[in-house]
Structures are given as C-alpha cells and as structure tokens.
Amino acid sequence: MNDIQLLQNEVNLELLNLETGIEEVRYYQQQLAGRTLTQEFPKLWEPNAFDRPFKEILSFSIVKAKLVFSYYIRGYWGRLLLLLIAVSIVTVYIYSLHRDVKLEGKVNLSKSMILRTPLISGLLIGLSLGQFVFPSPPFIFSTTILLCCAILLTLLLQGFTSKYWMAIWLALLVLYITVALDNMILQTSRPERWGLLLISSCSFLLGGYTLLNKSRHNELLEKWILYPIGLMTFMALLSLFFNLFGRFNIAKVLVVSGVLNVIAAIIFLWVLRLVNEGLSFASSMYRQRERRLFYINYDRVGQRAPSFFYAILIVGWFVLVGRNFYEFKLLSEPIRDIFYAQQNLGRFSFSLYTLLVFVLIMLGATILSKVVSFFASDPQSSNREGKDNRKFHLGSWILLVRIVIIVLGFLIAFAAVGIPLQQITLIVGALGVGIGFGLQTLVNNLVSGLIIAFEKPVNVDDLIDINGQSGKVKSIGFRSSVIATPEGADLVIPNGDLLNSHVINWTMGGFRKRIHLPLAIRYGTDLDLTKQILTELLNNHTEVLPSPSPWVLFGEVSAQSVHIELYFWTKTFKDTVQVKSAVISDIARIFEEKNIAFAIPMQEVVQQKLPTDEK
Template structure:
C-alpha cells in the first residue's frame, strides 16, 4: 500500500515537472533572444572580478614594495657616497703645506722677537708675509668647510638609515620574506662600510681644520704683536729715534750686516713671490699682449685705410714710433695692481722697468724735461735700494741726507730753467717740482733732527710718486692716441664710431682716465707712506659701522653705495642720450621710424634711472618700509606745492609713450616755431630758425594746441603768388607756369603741382601756384629756385610783369602855369608826365 502511494506521487511529479521544465527552457530562450549582449556582460563581470583580485593583491603587497623601494633608494645614496669618497678628498695639497706654514710661523715668531724687528721696513716685511699666509689659510678654511659640509650631510643620511624603524617589519609571505631579508642584509653591509669610510674622512678633515685654526690664531696673535710694534715705532719715529746727525759717526759693520740681511731676505721674498703668483704673472703677460695687439691693430689699420697716414700720426707719436715700448709702459703701470700684497722688491723691479721706458719716451718727446729726469733716475736707484733695507745703519742715514740735498738743488735749478724756458715741458711741471723740493726739505730736516725713518719715507715718497705722475701721464697719452687712430681711419657708415665726436669723447675720456690715475696715485702714495693699512682699516670702520637715528639703522657705506649706483645710472643715461643726440645730428633722414627711435631715448633714460634707483636701494640695504614713508611724505608735498613739476614729469611720460611729438619734428606752439631738439623728463628744447633754443615745459606741449608739420611725414606744401601785366594771355602764362613746376626732381609729383588764376585787376593778372616739397627743411631754398626759374621763363617768352610806374596825362586849358613866353604852348595843350603810382 505504501509503495503504491510512492509510485503515484512520482508519476504526478513527472507529469507536473515536465511542462514546468519546458516552460523554463522556453523562458531562457526568450530571454536570450531579448538580451543578445549577455556574453559581453559575462566578460565585463570577469574583468571586474580580475581587477578586484589584482587590487586586493596590490593592497596586500603595498608595504613590502615600499620597503624594497626604500632599500633601493638607500643603496643608490650609499653607492654615491662611496664613489665620492673613493675619488679622494681635496686635502692632499693642504696636508702637505701645513708643516711648511708652521715652520714659517715659527721663524717669523723668532724674527719678530729679535732686535732687527725694531726697523719699520722689517716690521712691514714680516706683516706682509703674515698677511699672505693669512689669506692662504682663509682659502684653506673655506675649502675644508665645503668638504666638511658634504661629509656631515653624508653622515646625516647614514644616521637616517640607522634610525629607520620601518625596515624592521617582517613580511608574512615566506617567499617575499626571503627576498626582503637578503636585501636588508646587503644594505646593512653597505651601510657599515660607507659609515666607516665617511667617519674616517670626517675625522681627517676635522683634524686639518684644527691645525689650520691653530695656525690662523697664531697669525692673528703675531699680527697684533707686530701692529703694536709698528705703533710704538711710529711714536718713537715722531719723537726721534736717534740723536742729531752730527752726534753720530760712520760704522761700516752695521751697514755690512744690514746689506747682507737685506739681500738674503729680498731674495727669499722674490723667489717665494714668483713661485706662488704664477697665475697672476700669466694674467699680466696676457694684459701686455692685449695692449700690444690693440696698439699694433690701430697702427696698421691707420696705415692701411687712412688717406694721409703721416698727417694722422702727427697726433699719435708714441704709437707710430714706439708701439712695443708704449704697450710695455701701459702694462708695467697697471700690472702691479693685479697682485695682492706683493713684496716691495717685486714692486720696485716692475717700477724700475716703467721708469726706464718713461725716461726713454720723455727723451724722445720732451727733451727739456729729460734734463731733469735723467739725473733723477740715478737718485731713484739709490732711493729704491735704500728702501729695501731692513736694518738701520749710519751710512744709510748719511746717504739719504746727501740725496735730499742733491734733490733740493736739482729741483731748484730746474725751476729756474723752467721760468726762462716755459715751453716743451710736461703739464704742471712747476707745481710738481715745488712739491718735490718741499718734501725733500722736510726729509732733510727730519734726518738732521734724528727722525731718520720718517726722513726716508718722505724722500722715497717724493721721488717715487713724481715718477708715478710721469708714468700715468704717458699712459693716458698712449691710450688717447689709440682712440684717436680708431676715430680717424675710414669707417663704415653704420659703425658706432661714426656716430661719435672724437673731441667730446676725448674730453670726457681724458677726465675719466685722469680720475682713475689720480686714485691709483693716491693708493701708491699711501703705500709709500706706509699708511695704506691704517687708512684701509679706518675707512672700513667708518663705512661699515652701524648707526641708528630714530630707530632706523644705517651705515655710511650704504649711502656711498647708494650714491655710487645712482651716479652710474645717471652716467649710463647720459651716454645713451649722447648716442641718440649724435645720431640726431649725423642722420638727416627725418622718417617716422628714425624719429620714434630717437624719441625713445627718453623712455630708455627713465628705465635706466628707475632701475638704478631700485638697485641703489637694494644694494645700500636701506629699509623698504622707511622708503615707503618717504614716498608717502613726498606724495603729500606733491599735493601742496609740486603740482606743476609733477604735471611736467607726467606730461614727459605721456610724450614718451604716446609720441605726439618726435625729436626732429617741426612744430608751432605758443607763438614759437622750430625743430624739436630734445624731449626731457621735465622740459623740452625747441630750436628756432634764428638759432635760439626755447625751453618749453612738457605740460605746455600737452595742454596747448600744437601744430606738428612732420607728424606723419616731412612733406610741405608751398604756395606762391605770381603776377603778370594786365593784358597777357592767361592760358599761355598758366601753361608756362605749369611747365616750370613739372618734371623737376625737387618737386613731388604726387600730389601734382597746380596753377590757378587768383585775381584780375586793372594793373595785373594774379596767379596762385601750389606744389609739394618732400623735405620741409628745404622749402625756403626750393621756393627761391622756383621763383628764379619762373622769372627766367616769363622773360624768355615775352610775358611782362606788372610795373609800379604809369603814364599820367594832365590837360591845362589855359596853358602850362609858369611857363616862359618862348615856351608858351597853345591853350588846351596836353602835358604828358610820368609819375609813380601811390
């Protein structure tokens, strides 16, 4: 019974499930038919699934990837440090020279404590050596500081790796864990090697820095000691270092010792100088080569291109006859200033060459002055050798006394010759000789009174600086002669030199060269008087010391820089104005483009001056907030009393940018007419036809009606009135006048000339002529030529001009009054008279 029931239920399930399955299959088929993109959807689902899996994997490996990247970055850094350290530090030269510097300091310390150091020259020699050594140590300190900074940065990178706790993380994946541990082991090994090498290098550099610091402190101590001795020596020299000269006798022993010590020390200094100043020596040779090349180039260019070289070379004597010697003189006069604290023996060696050359050139060009300089040359040799002495000797004192007497006599005798023959000498010879004699009189008195060191300083300064004046004078002449040759040779029309006026350039350049030479001469004077260091220190303290006024701090050096930059900007502005002014005078084409270029000089000047002002403020260190206060106060002043000035300044800017008026325009304003010569910042200059210059404020050029004849072009219409006698053939005269105006090169064809009948009167027939000139500056000359041609043409064709004379017939019915009986005419006769029409 139970089994039968089960069979019945199975049969019922099959009966019911079959149709349902077929219905479901039919539904799927219909769904496939309705959604043909089901495969694409499945692919998209698969792609999304893969992307989610990849993102999950990446998120799971992010930490380990970051660690591996960090390890790789550390590896690159450590390898770079090792490469830099393997090249070696730039300390081998410093390490090798420190022992010699130490020995030199020990030697100078012992020399400074001997009795020889009581002489001024010896003290200056020791201090010069200390200064040069100090400069070298400062350079070493700077180099080692750079090396130490790099090593310290390396050590910071190494310490950062040691403190990086993120590298202690352990990945979960066994395969990644093995790779990670291998990388960490390798980087730690590399870190230990790099850290060891860097620490050793850092220790080595620190030891060198300590040695240099010790040597540097010793130099400062010795310098202070020598400076104190120099001050004591100066006080002693002023008070009198020895007895009167007649209380001392000759002693050959001390002179022999002083001579031997001087030769030995100066030989060592000269050798040391040549060894350590090779680069500067090469720079001096290169400078001489450049000067020689310039001189020879100017000379050859003049010979090749000048139409009359002989006439040109009359003003370039040194370049024509002595080009090599002249170039050598320029080099020997300038090269000594290339060196930093050179020994006196080196300076005097170069100075001796310059003296010999200048003496030769003076002999060729100024024979009168040569008569004084030739004996002075031998005196200079003795003074120069005496100046090298490092010990005081009585023989040296008597020699200086004798040289002072000889120089006094030589100077007075040449002054007497100068009064009798004032021509053929160098400029200011009389003034220089008087100063020269006065200084030697002072040297003589100081020597007699026991102040020998001061006497030698004054005597050496008088002789050396006189020669320095001669040398600088000749150098300026040589440079000016080279410039003259550059201006006189045939030049291209577009060359910038062609725009310049040599007379003006010579005047300005001579003043600049004289100023530079004067400053160098003053520097040499301070060196010869041995006050250059004192002057430098005091001037530096004066300029750099900070001062406070009402809470604002400033220095005099800042003011000097401010004034210097403003001066340079004004000089640059004037140079630009000069070139534009020269181009305005040399170029006669008044095209619109050229006038705009010339007028743009105002904009350039304003830009240069504004940039110079901002640079001056920045360079001087002036606080900008204070500058804002000053500008605000200046604005209040403008509001009260400077309206006119500001109006003119703003009008100048409008003229510069809007350009209604250009340089070279012919204008009429305020009853004045002429050519615009200059447009300045506040006012402009108008050159009238009579040669006068009218200063017009820029505000008037903006506010008033201005007639500009050449705004767009320089064309000008000319009107002429021509009258012919009454009764002429009008058409014939018109044709003659029209023919006179056509087919001329000086009259424009477009617009074409025209002739009109203007008026007809009882005495004349008036014609009006209109034609155009292409240049307004030639209107008067063109009008004159046209009138002359018209007069000639009308005369040749029989056209009469109206006359101011006419015939007057007077009828007297009773005869001419007052006539004699013999001449009495019949009544009613006519008297024909000719009178002038009033």
C-alpha cells in the same frame, strides 16, 4: 658631523692665527712710527755690532716680493681683468682716431705724440689711470705699474724732447729703479746703507744741477716738472743727513718718496698732455655722433680734459707719495674707523660709509642719466637735415634709458644700505599720498614724458610745429622738453602740453615739404604757353622733387588778372625759403624773356570837370 666640527675648529684656529699676526704687524708698525726720528743704528762711519750676510737678506727679500705679488694678483684678478679691458678700449679708440686723422690727411702724424704710436699712448693712458682701481696695493705691485708707465713714456718722448731733458729723464728713471729695488730689501745692512747714501747723493746732485741750469728751463714743455724735482732734491738732502747719523728708516722713506714723486708727476703731466691732444683732434674730427665712438658729442666735451680729471691725478699723486709714510696711515685709519662705525636707529643699523655709498650711488645714477642726455643731445640745431642726419637717433629712448638708470640706482642704493625692499613699498606709498594732494601737474608731465617715450609722437631732432611755433626737438626730459627755435632761442614746453597739443611733425614725413606759390598774370596772356613754361621750369629745377610731380593750376579770374596756383615739393624742409626764392627769381626771368607780364593791381580814376555857374 664630527668631521665638520673638526674642520670648523681648524678654520677658527687659522683665523685666530691671522688676527694675531695682523695685530703683531700693527704693533711693530706703531713701534717703528714712534721711533721715526730716533737713532736706530750706529753712525755710518762707526762699525756695527752684527751684520747679517747681505746675500741672505737679498734671498729672503726676493722670496717675500714674489709671494706678495702673486697673492695680490690672485686676490684682485677681477680688477686686473677690468684694467686690461679699460686699456684695450682706450687703445682701440686711439687707433680709430689715428685712422680717421690719417684718412683726412691734414695732420702730420709724426708730429702728434698721441697719434704717432697709438698702442703706446693707449697703454700709457690706461695704465696710469687704471692703477687707482686697486685698493692698498703692495709696493712691488704699484712699482711694476709705474715702471711700465715710465718705460712707455720713454718710448713716447723720443723726438718730442731735447737730448738734455731726455738724459735727465733717463737718469731719474735709473734712480727710481734703484730706490725701488732697495725699498724691497727686508733688513738693513751696512752695504745697503752705503748704497742708500750713494742714491741720495746722486738724487741731490741731479736735482740741484737740473734746478740751477736755468738756461735749459725754456726747453721744457711741462714746466710744472721743476716743482717735483725741487721736492726730490730737498728730500734727498734730508735723507743724506739722517742716514749719516743712524736714522736709516726715515732716510730710506725720504729718498724713495722723493724719486717716486718726480716719476709719478712727470708721467701724470704727460698723460694730461696726451688726453688734451686727443680731445683736440677728436673735437675737430668728429662732428657727428657715431656708434664706434659711443655717440659722444665732442662739441659738448670740449678740447681739454675736464677739471675733475686734473683733481683725480693730483689726489693720485698725493696717495702714491704719501702712503710711503706711516703717518699717512695714521691719518687715514681713524677716518676709516669713523666711516665704518655702526650706528643703530631702532632696528636699522647703518654707518657713515653705507650712507655715503647710498648718496654716491644715487648721485652717480643721476649724473649718469644726465651724461647720457648730455652726450646724445646737440647744443644747437644741426645745419644739415635729411638722410645723413638720420643715421642714428637715440630720440625719446634717452628718456627711457635715464628712467631705467634712476630706478636701478634707487634699488641698488637701498640694497647697499641694507634696507629691505619691503620697506621701499612704504616709501612709495607715502610719496603716493603727497602726489595725490599737490603734485598732480608734475605727475601729469612725468606720465606724459613716459607716453612720449613709448608712443614716440615726437623724437629728438624732429622738426615740429606746435601752437604756431616751429623748431627742432633738442631734448625730451622727465618733466619738460626743449625745442630749439630758428631764432636761436630754446622753447621749454611741459610734456603734458606737448602731448595734448596739435603737433605737426615734419620729420616723420621724410623732411619733404610742399610749397604753394600763387601768381597773377594779365588778361590776354596765352594760358597754355604760360602753363607749359611753368611746368618745364619746375621739372628742370634741381631743388624741386620730380615726384610727386609739380602742379600748375589756374585758380580764379579776378577783375584784372588770372590767378595761377603752383604746387611743388622740396627735398628738405630747411630749404623751403631758399627754393621758393629761387623759383620766383627764375619765373621773373623767364617771364621777361617770353614777354609775359604779371598782373599789377590798377585803379582807373576819372576826373570830370563840372561847368561853373556864371554870375
């Protein structure tokens, strides 16, 4: 027992030391932020009172960088593993797209940036987007990922940009490596100040030359790059001024942020270009949903990245550049305190953060359930039926998946807020009272949707007839189902009506349909010959199924003709009208060759002239 108490005391002491250290760090940060524009050192041309040896400063900086990097990796190894998995998925997907485009042979892969080197493209896209899963990364960690992205982009740009802009990019990359190394130096020294002056001068001259050489601007594939370069030039000029007059910290922040903003902006712009190019190839290649492509419907996704993707990259660029300034932290910390402040409502304690998490989880579950339906549903009826279109159907399982997603999101959201599961029963009971009073129809449709999902009388993409209306089941939702009619309209039917109606499901029968074609021939026609001709015609017709075999039957004898009934099966439901038309055309042709006449309704009118009375 005493040993446990001693161990507890040691833990408490270590926690106290950590909290004290954190408070000291915050205090010094506030002191530095308060002296942002004050002169910390003598002017650059004036001597310093004391300078620590640069080698000693450099050795401490290397040790500190190694410790920070290793501790951060150990603390977030799970997210690092998640990043590797995401990068692998993107790379495998691009390899799959590369293989399919190569097999088609219509595109020159050497002219496609994303398909020429799938491995490099996948690594670049995955690392550029995946870096945002790491919370508050240290400078050395974010620099490592950004530097890897820059090297990958350098390999991709070969052959896609002119030598002039390739030289500009390499010069920017060298500047970024230099300022990144300089930013990891712990203590200011006279050699570092002169080095920073050289870096700022090079940044200003490079940016100014790039902006003033307007004759080369038309070679740019992404002209938005000029704006970050202009910002870098302005910040480098300010850095020169502040460094000369002894304001080293703000000078260092400005030049680091300026060069970082250009590198990040160029990488993100080219990542957008890669994503748009990949979506363009995918939408033209993949017309059907496949398992290896997660059943994504590219007709619905489109050929360009969605707007929220652009917003994520803009916010990411702002965060990468802004967190170099202490003012960014001053703005973010009060907002964070507001979100995490605990509020009490009776016995229940909550914060804005937990409420936001609740809303986001429910919203995410709702969006995810819609995404499942969105990607798995066709915007219009398919042009093909039969076995090829029956390779995979999520069908009414989509509804079950959506219900599971909503229920899990509901439970996880309540657990995240801290509401006990016992309280959920009270909420469900209250909802039951409301349902009993006024929501019978809605509940009927919801329960009918569940029955359809489990029993599967109809499925997504099934061809059905209901109440005289035919069409293809487009989606099965919580309350209603959508049927795409041949006329191009969408028929919305409540699930209760769909379940209670007499539904003819053509798809469950294998897409085949029997056609009934009545004919009438004149009296005196050789019936045996006619039957033989029609039987041979149907047996030899390519669009008529040989099994079940066609039937040629004599139906009835009317006042002027003999009726023949033809029964035969088509291969697919959608070909019914075309096959029937082709069979009628063949029958008319062969009847004409064999001198077999169709019966034409005739009426004989006898006109009798009566004798007139003589006057």
